[in-house]
Amino acid sequence: MEALIAIAIGALTGCGVYLLLRARSFAVVLGLTLLSYAVNLFLFASGRLVVGKPPIIGTADTFADPLPQALVLTAIVIGFAMTAFVIMLALRMRADLGNDHVDGRD
Amino acid sequence: MSAHLPILPILAPFLAGLLLLALSGLTPAVRRALSVGAMGLQVAIALALLAATSGGEILVYRLGDWPAPWGIVLMADRLSAWFVLLATLLAFLALVHAGDGADLRGRHFHELYQMQLFGIAGAFLTGDLFNLFVFFEVLLISSYGLLLHGAGAQRLRAGLHYVVLNLIGSAVFLFAAGLIYASLGTLNMADIALRAGQMTPENLGLARAGGLLLFAVFALKAALLPLFLWLPAAYANTSAPVAALFAIMTKVGAYALLRADTLMFGPASGPLAGLFEPWLLPLALATLVIAMLGALAAENLRRLAAWLVVASIGMLLTAFALDANGIAAGLYYLPHSTFAAALLFLLAEGIARRRPARADLFSPDRDMHGFRLWGGMFFLAAVASAGLPPLSGFLGKFMILRAAGEHAAQAIVWPVILVAALAGVIALARAGSSLFFRTKNLGAGTGRQQVRPAGSPHELTAIAGLFLLILALTVAAGPVVEFTRATAAQLADPIAYIHAVLGGAR
Numbered sequence: 001m002e003a004l005i006a007i008a009i010g011a012l013t014g015c016g017v018y019l020l021l022r023a024r025s026f027a028v029v030l031g032l033t034l035l036s037y038a039v040n041l042f043l044f045a046s047g048r049l050v051v052g053k054p055p056i057i058g059t060a061d062t063f064a065d066p067l068p069q070a071l072v073l074t075a076i077v078i079g080f081a082m083t084a085f086v087i088m089l090a091l092r093m094r095a096d097l098g099n100d101h102v103d104g105r106d
Numbered sequence: 107m108s109a110h111l112p113i114l115p116i117l118a119p120f121l122a123g124l125l126l127l128a129l130s131g132l133t134p135a136v137r138r139a140l141s142v143g144a145m146g147l148q149v150a151i152a153l154a155l156l157a158a159t160s161g162g163e164i165l166v167y168r169l170g171d172w173p174a175p176w177g178i179v180l181m182a183d184r185l186s187a188w189f190v191l192l193a194t195l196l197a198f199l200a201l202v203h204a205g206d207g208a209d210l211r212g213r214h215f216h217e218l219y220q221m222q223l224f225g226i227a228g229a230f231l232t233g234d235l236f237n238l239f240v241f242f243e244v245l246l247i248s249s250y251g252l253l254l255h256g257a258g259a260q261r262l263r264a265g266l267h268y269v270v271l272n273l274i275g276s277a278v279f280l281f282a283a284g285l286i287y288a289s290l291g292t293l294n295m296a297d298i299a300l301r302a303g304q305m306t307p308e309n310l311g312l313a314r315a316g317g318l319l320l321f322a323v324f325a326l327k328a329a330l331l332p333l334f335l336w337l338p339a340a341y342a343n344t345s346a347p348v349a350a351l352f353a354i355m356t357k358v359g360a361y362a363l364l365r366a367d368t369l370m371f372g373p374a375s376g377p378l379a380g381l382f383e384p385w386l387l388p389l390a391l392a393t394l395v396i397a398m399l400g401a402l403a404a405e406n407l408r409r410l411a412a413w414l415v416v417a418s419i420g421m422l423l424t425a426f427a428l429d430a431n432g433i434a435a436g437l438y439y440l441p442h443s444t445f446a447a448a449l450l451f452l453l454a455e456g457i458a459r460r461r462p463a464r465a466d467l468f469s470p471d472r473d474m475h476g477f478r479l480w481g482g483m484f485f486l487a488a489v490a491s492a493g494l495p496p497l498s499g500f501l502g503k504f505m506i507l508r509a510a511g512e513h514a515a516q517a518i519v520w521p522v523i524l525v526a527a528l529a530g531v532i533a534l535a536r537a538g539s540s541l542f543f544r545t546k547n548l549g550a551g552t553g554r555q556q557v558r559p560a561g562s563p564h565e566l567t568a569i570a571g572l573f574l575l576i577l578a579l580t581v582a583a584g585p586v587v588e589f590t591r592a593t594a595a596q597l598a599d600p601i602a603y604i605h606a607v608l609g610g611a612r
Contacts, residue, residue: 046284
């Protein structure tokens with residue numbers, strides 16, 4: 001379980017960073033999205049991995065940490081809004097500057 | 107009411123922004139008046155907060171009255187109140203300047219502006235690391251809107267870099283918060299300091315990694331070397347009032363660095379104490395050097411002003427990296443450098459509008475309209491920016507030099523600051539002489555022909571306001587320095603914060 005999560009976070013981060021370094025705005029947006037997925041998984045793991053337990057103290061011997069879940073929820077909402085914004089900005093650049101290079105010139 | 111004082115600087119701009127959004131059908135003049143009125147109210151609230159904290163109290167506001175560290179807290183001390191007051195004063199004057207027409211070039215300028223203040227005030231007042239992330243996002247998404255306000259190709263180009271870099275910064279911030287939660291089990295800043303003091307060695311690596319990732323994020327916001335490359339293009343291409351307001355945005359990063367350095371990784375944090383120290387001073391000095399090279403190479407006034415913002419961050423963080431005297435000197439230099447940077451941005455736009463053909467490029471042009479007035483104002487602003495006597499910049503730099511005199515790195519700090527000051531004087535003198543003295547007859551019909559009045563009331567009010575603030579800072583240097591010394595002394599004692607936030611529970 002730990003290894004699987006670690007590999008997933010690592011792969012998402014690696015692909016995200018690779019795409020962020022591309023010169024086309026679409027690839028950069030995809031990279032940002034992958035990076036935010038990696039962050040969300042990472043935040044989940046920061047409360048330690050617990051399977052099949054309620055996030056409430058006192059109902060079972062062990063419990064899942066509820067705080068990272070709340071953090072992930074917030075991070076997802078913010079990340080979603082930011083992705084929407086950066087897509088609109090990239091489209092606007094494509095329309096106004098006539099190309100999709102991140103520096104605005106080919 | 108006074109029990110709720112710490113949350114008022116956050117609520118006021120938020121409610122004003124909502125109100126303006128709801129009343130978007132009103133005429134521009136009424137909306138402008140509403141926005142300026144709300145900003146004036148925020149200045150009054152910031153003054154009240156400063157008065158309430160100046161005695162050394164640490165006001166803690168528990169949201170929903172949940173006890174810390176389980177609930178989210180707001181925390182107002184001298185440092186927070188000082189930054190909030192600075193931000194609201196600057197925002198008030200920049201908003202007055204925006205009344206000149208910058209607010210009509212696109213939709214929702216005033217809503218975005220108020221939301222920007224909501225984020226800035228929140229970042230200064232929160233006592234919780236994740237909450238700090240949320241307020242950073244609030245201020246960033248408003249800043250994206252303001253930066254691109256009115257659009258234009260140059261603005262879009264610089265805007266994409268700014269947005270993408272800050273989104274990467276947000277992702278790194280979350281990684282850092284995750285690491286700190288995983289290793290310390292808390293996100294409350296005072297609780298982080300407390301638990302860091304008691305932590306076991308097996309989690310130390312994780313916590314250090316998280317702390318240093320935080321340093322990288324705050325360095326990006328503060329535009330510290332090597333993460334400053336987004337700033338000159340973004341600030342130089344946006345509208346003048348927005349650039350003037352953004353003079354405080356890099357200071358949010360400086361605030362976060364100072365808060366983390368003194369509280370989360372302060373003297374009470376055991377193995378994590380002084381986590382930032384090996385990095386802060388060298389990077390700050392290197393930033394100062396690079397920024398001055400950039401200022402010398404700038405080809406127009408707006409870019410020069412943007413590089414001087416980077417330089418002021420280098421100067422400020424050099425001061426913060428020294429010791430308590432350095433922090434006190436830096437906190438005095440902070441308002442001066444912010445107002446001076448804003449002043450240069452406002453003047454750059456005024457000069458660019460009035461030069462007949464070359465805008466604010468450093469190349470010969472015909473005589474500009476109202477060159478006596480604008481040349482005189484530029485001269486005063488240049489004296490302030492360069493830190494020459496008799497204005498407050500000189501006092502601030504002098505105090506930073508004196509604090510450095512007692513520091514082990516004096517042999518490096520003094521030459522860098524003095525040479526950087528000389529470079530600043532050269533860059534500004536070159537700017538002034540090429541803008542106002544090197545005139546030539548370009549022949550009739552070339553370039554734009556705009557005849558503008560020597561100064562519109564909005565422009566002149568905002569510029570005069572900034573001059574008056576710098577003058578007040580110079581005249582009242584004694585009491586202000588006393589206050590900043592008390593602030594530095596308060597920051598040196600993280601135990602007081604831990605007691606105030608967590609109470610006697612632990």
